[in-house]
Amino acid sequence: xxxxxxxxxxxxxxxxxxxxxxxxxxxxxxxxxxxxxxxxxxxxxxxxxxxxxxxxxxxxxxxxxxxxxxxxxxxxxxxxxxxxxxxxxxxxxxxxxxxxxxxxxxxxxxxxxxxxxxxxx
Amino acid sequence: xxxxxxxxxxxxxxxxxxxxxxxxxxxxxxxxxxxxxxxxxxxxxxxxxxxxxxxxxxxxxxxxxxxxxxxxxxxxxxxxxxxxxxxxxxxxxxxxxxxxxxxxxxxxxxxxxxxxxxxxxxxxxxxxxxxxxxxxxxxxxxxxxxxxxxxxxxxxxxxxxxxxxxxxxxxxxxxxxxxxxxxxxxxxxxxxxxxxxxxxxxxxxxxxxxxxxxxxxxxxxxxxxxxxxxxxxxxxxxxxxxxxxxxxxxxxxxxxxxxxxxxxxxxxxxxxxxxxxxxx
Numbered sequence: 001x002x003x004x005x006x007x008x009x010x011x012x013x014x015x016x017x018x019x020x021x022x023x024x025x026x027x028x029x030x031x032x033x034x035x036x037x038x039x040x041x042x043x044x045x046x047x048x049x050x051x052x053x054x055x056x057x058x059x060x061x062x063x064x065x066x067x068x069x070x071x072x073x074x075x076x077x078x079x080x081x082x083x084x085x086x087x088x089x090x091x092x093x094x095x096x097x098x099x100x101x102x103x104x105x106x107x108x109x110x111x112x113x114x115x116x117x118x119x120x121x
Numbered sequence: 122x123x124x125x126x127x128x129x130x131x132x133x134x135x136x137x138x139x140x141x142x143x144x145x146x147x148x149x150x151x152x153x154x155x156x157x158x159x160x161x162x163x164x165x166x167x168x169x170x171x172x173x174x175x176x177x178x179x180x181x182x183x184x185x186x187x188x189x190x191x192x193x194x195x196x197x198x199x200x201x202x203x204x205x206x207x208x209x210x211x212x213x214x215x216x217x218x219x220x221x222x223x224x225x226x227x228x229x230x231x232x233x234x235x236x237x238x239x240x241x242x243x244x245x246x247x248x249x250x251x252x253x254x255x256x257x258x259x260x261x262x263x264x265x266x267x268x269x270x271x272x273x274x275x276x277x278x279x280x281x282x283x284x285x286x287x288x289x290x291x292x293x294x295x296x297x298x299x300x301x302x303x304x305x306x307x308x309x310x311x312x313x314x315x316x317x318x319x320x321x322x323x324x325x326x327x328x329x330x331x332x333x334x335x336x337x338x339x340x341x342x343x344x345x346x347x348x349x350x351x352x353x354x355x356x357x358x359x360x361x362x363x364x365x366x367x368x369x370x371x372x373x374x375x376x377x378x379x380x381x382x383x384x385x386x387x388x389x390x391x392x393x394x395x396x397x398x399x400x401x
Contacts, residue, residue, distance in 0.1 A: 047201060048199075048200065049200055049201060049216055050200060050201025050202065050213065050216050051201070053201045053204055053211075053213065053216075054195075054201045054204070056204070056206075057195060057204040057205070057206060060206040060207060061192075075213060075216075078211070079204060079206070079211055082206055082209055082211055083206040083207070083209070
């Protein structure tokens with residue numbers, strides 16, 4: 001199963017990026033292989049609008065089943081939900097490794113709704 | 122000839138200049154209020170509005186039975202208004218700019234267009250001259266298509282005055298594009314100069330002819346005038362700070378009708394603009 005964490009850096013010690021759509025990178029961890037890859041999100045960082053929607057689409061195309069981030073707005077949440085991806089938006093302040101451990105030990109609560117307002121109506 | 126009245130900063134007097142200018146210009150003429158988020162020229166001109174039409178923008182509707190989930194539409198859409206998620210898709214009409222690109226690229230012809238209302242266009246007359254204004258609905262964010270629709274009323278002969286939105290972003294670009302001359306209204310203050318610089322850079326990038334009107338000039342602050350001199354930008358008019366002008370404005374009156382000396386000021390502005398245009 002693939003778990004994606006919005007990340008400010010390129011390794012497990014990086015801090016979770018509190019933003020989802022305009023996160024710097026995504027670290028995608030594969031629980032079966034116990035390995036990860038990091039993908040740049042620079043294209044969405046510069047998007048005029050809908051960065052969260054596009055990031056959610058990328059998560060879907062990458063086969064991600066769980067997304068861990070700091071905050072998630074209404075359009076991104078809607079898109080992730082439609083794609084059947086579990087959203088956890090309470091990982092601000094943690095490192096990517098801490099967030100992964102917390103997920104594996106079942107200490108996160110799944111988000112049932114967006115936790116911030118949209119930037120665009 | 123199309124004359125746009127723009128500024129960098131808001132509240133410098135665009136509407137005041139545009140509406141007073143419009144009444145002083147020779148006929149045939151018309152005024153298009155393209156400040157669609159807050160069209161205010163009507164307050165000063167009191168036009169008779171004859172028709173009000175709703176303005177709509179297209180957005181994609183996907184036929185699920187034809188969509189094969191290829192994702193061409195979402196690759197095409199730079200506004201991220203349509204996404205494909207394996208076999209599903211999502212459309213965000215409020216993000217759609219109505220370009221129709223997704224309809225064009227869909228290999229399965231699965232996308233048709235619906236229409237959503239974003240504002241209205243009011244058409245009427247002021248003193249026998251055509252008056253048109255766009256009014257964006259509350260809560261809508263996308264002005265340029267409505268601005269372009271208002272600009273379709275541009276005259277092929279005579280003079281068209283366009284009152285622009287403030288700032289230097291997309292709505293302003295939409296309003297000043299293809300205009301023959303732009304009047305930038307600036308106030309003589311540090312903030313005014315800062316935003317005038319942005320507006321000047323924008324006009325230069327767009328290769329537009331422009332001049333500056335300095336509004337509410339006081340003798341103490343000459344920084345905008347000095348900037349224009351250094352940059353060789355024509356100062357079309359300096360309007361003195363005048364309490365009577367402020368009072369007339371607050372009552373929704375045209376300055377040229379009620380404030381002594383203002384008719385002459387604006388007649389001179391008309392001459393300057395026409396001269397600058399013929400000169401260019």
